Amino acid sequence: MLWVTCPRCGHRPIDEFKFGGEIPDVPASITDDAARDLDRVWMFNNVDGVTTERWFHEGGCRRWMTLKRDTHLDRVIED
Numbered sequence: 001m002l003w004v005t006c007p008r009c010g011h012r013p014i015d016e017f018k019f020g021g022e023i024p025d026v027p028a029s030i031t032d033d034a035a036r037d038l039d040r041v042w043m044f045n046n047v048d049g050v051t052t053e054r055w056f057h058e059g060g061c062r063r064w065m066t067l068k069r070d071t072h073l074d075r076v077i078e079d
Ligand SMILES: [Zn+2]
Pocket: 006, 007, 008, 009, 010, 057, 060, 061, 062, 063
């Protein structure tokens, strides 16, 4: 089972969290703020490797957190 360390609740099972989507890297060539927001919200990379994601601790403190996860190994590498 995958475990996540919530900054407020500590080491908790992933079942307590709800996936909020990845935070994709927006290319520096996109300089328009609206276009950057569009890429950030909707243009997911679906990376097979390390990605930055948002998770909601639904079964705990009910707060959002950001973590890095290796999607290939399905392992949290930084939280
Ligand atoms: Zn929490």
